[in-house]
Amino acid sequence: MTKDAFSDWTKVIKTTTKPDKESGAINPAIQLSSTFEQRDFDHFGQWDYARSGNPTRDVLEESIAELEHGTRGFAFATGMAAISTALLTLNQGDHVILTKNVYGGTFRLVEEVLTKYGISHTFVDLGNPADLEEAFQDNTKVVYVETPSNPTLQVTDIRLVAKIAHDHGALVFADNTFMTPVLQKPLDLGADLVVHSATKFLAGHSDILAGLVVTKDEELGKQIYFLQNAMGATLGVSDSWLLMRGIKTLAVRMEKESQNALELAQWLEQQELVTKVNYPGLEADSGYAVQSSQAKSGGAVLSFDIGSEDNVRQLVAELKIPIFSVSLGAVESIISYPPKMSHAEMNTEERHDRGITDGLVRYSVGLEDIDDLKADLHQAFLKIKE
Numbered sequence: 001m002t003k004d005a006f007s008d009w010t011k012v013i014k015t016t017t018k019p020d021k022e023s024g025a026i027n028p029a030i031q032l033s034s035t036f037e038q039r040d041f042d043h044f045g046q047w048d049y050a051r052s053g054n055p056t057r058d059v060l061e062e063s064i065a066e067l068e069h070g071t072r073g074f075a076f077a078t079g080m081a082a083i084s085t086a087l088l089t090l091n092q093g094d095h096v097i098l099t100k101n102v103y104g105g106t107f108r109l110v111e112e113v114l115t116k117y118g119i120s121h122t123f124v125d126l127g128n129p130a131d132l133e134e135a136f137q138d139n140t141k142v143v144y145v146e147t148p149s150n151p152t153l154q155v156t157d158i159r160l161v162a163k164i165a166h167d168h169g170a171l172v173f174a175d176n177t178f179m180t181p182v183l184q185k186p187l188d189l190g191a192d193l194v195v196h197s198a199t200k201f202l203a204g205h206s207d208i209l210a211g212l213v214v215t216k217d218e219e220l221g222k223q224i225y226f227l228q229n230a231m232g233a234t235l236g237v238s239d240s241w242l243l244m245r246g247i248k249t250l251a252v253r254m255e256k257e258s259q260n261a262l263e264l265a266q267w268l269e270q271q272e273l274v275t276k277v278n279y280p281g282l283e284a285d286s287g288y289a290v291q292s293s294q295a296k297s298g299g300a301v302l303s304f305d306i307g308s309e310d311n312v313r314q315l316v317a318e319l320k321i322p323i324f325s326v327s328l329g330a331v332e333s334i335i336s337y338p339p340k341m342s343h344a345e346m347n348t349e350e351r352h353d354r355g356i357t358d359g360l361v362r363y364s365v366g367l368e369d370i371d372d373l374k375a376d377l378h379q380a381f382l383k384i385k386e
Contacts, residue, residue: 008067008182009251015063016244022342023139026061030241048198051232057240061212063247064202067181068194070214070219074228079177079197080105081233082211084113085140086173086195088231089223092118094377096142097289101149104343111345126156126244127287134169136148142168145191146175146367148287149339151303151362152355153178153278158294162190162318171220177201177329182251184295187216193224200329201300203246204253205370208305209237253331253367256378257300261365265302267374273381275359276305300365301328302337307359315361320369326365333373336362 006014014243019026032052036047047053057075065073067263076082083106090096098110098121110121116342124135126145143165147156160173173193174186186194196202198210215221235243258281263277280291283300291359306312316324322333326341336342338356346356365373 011067012182012247012250015066016039016247018059028241028244030237031055038265050237051234054237054240056237057235059118060240060244063244064181064196064212065214068176068214069185069187070194070199070216070281071223072215074224075229075235075243076211076213077233079211079234080109080207082195082213083175083195084109085224085227085231085233086193086213087114087119087144088227088368089220090114090119090141093139093374095120095122095140096144097122097124097132097139097142099146100124101151101152101154103150106136106144106146106175107343108345113384115272126161127154129160129298132149132161132164136170140168140170142171142173144173144175145186146351147300148178148280148291148299149343150178151336151360153280153287153301155280155291155302157187157190157199158191159289166190178299178301179295180250180254182254183297183299186303187214189235191292192216194219198243201252201254202251204330205246206327206330206332208242210227210235210239210243245284254300256367257365258297260331260367260370261302262298263370264363264365264373265298268302268304268377271381273306273311274385275307278303301362303360303362305357305359306361308382309339309358311359312361314384315380318374320382321373328362330364330366333366333368334364336364338352338362
């Protein structure tokens with residue numbers, strides 16, 4: 001049996017457990033060294049300076065590449081460093097198409113940073129093939145997909161977008177943060193590059209910041225490596241080790257958290273105060289069919305609308321279990337208010353145009369008992385209705 005035949009449940013363990021040949025230690029060593037001795041004046045070794053490569057980080061990068069079915073993996077200091085590096089493979093005069101419902105940090109990057117370097121963009125509803133076709137320009141080089149999207153959980157058909165993009169000679173970059181490689185593999189569906197905010201589910205414990213990139217082919221991998229080395233936003237050695245430790249439990253966490261999220265979403269559908277539930281694991285969700293065809297579940301993040309900012313304020317005050325915070329993807333449940341957190345960069349019109357209403361709450365479902373999570377929301381809803 002070859003390692004390629006292993007399931008993801010096995011791979012998350014095997015790719016992050018690398019016994020040391022000399023000591024027998026089963027975990028990769030934390031190589032706290034900025035530089036490496038070269039024993040021969042004319043022949044340098046694999047590592048010379050830690051920005052360019054480090055034995056600990058190498059294991060992590062090899063692990064994510066194998067999990068995503070890519071050729072090369074790259075670890076960055078943050079998710080935005082990973083996204084920025086991916087998009088900086090574009091040149092002055094290039095154009096990128098992005099999903100309309102994109103993470104606020106990505107929105108800020110293309111709106112306020114890339115435009116300074118002559119890289120233009122168009123936001124499109126990627127669920128509408130006609131709109132996507134119309135958005136292409138002669139200089140379009142990349143279509144950027146985020147599926148499910150943050151925070152409305154809109155689903156994009158990666159296979160369809162990849163076909164259209166490739167027909168136009170463009171690459172497809174996919175943000176796989178919400179799904180992770182154990183639930184969805186964009187490269188297998190036609191994408192050319194995958195990015196992760198590994199701060200979220202991959203690390204899983206709200207303890208580090210990290211970003212990852214995986215490329216499908218070696219040539220694109222060379223471009224990413226050049227930029228990673230040139231700009232230097234690499235992930236530190238200790239955080240690389242902690243991220244590998246998080247990945248070891250990724251499969252079991254994603255399975256349980258996704259089960260909790262589905263049950264919570266089904267319960268929320270029945271609540272009088274809730275006007276809308278966004279979760280692609282629900283059969284009534286508009287993205288259910290596509291999600292079922294390209295992912296193993298709806299994931300562990302959902303969002304729901306309770307009508308107004310005042311209701312959200314009271315909900316946050318009354319809830320006892322979830323942490324009210326920025327971020328997601330941890331063992332603990334986290335509730336967020338996108339208009340003031342993840343998408344604060346957008347004005348009201350831009351938010352509403354993307355379905356990010358004043359009453360929208362994002363809920364990252366953790367490993368707590370599902371009955372406790374429902375009971376907690378129930379008592380909060382009763383207080384709001386008083």
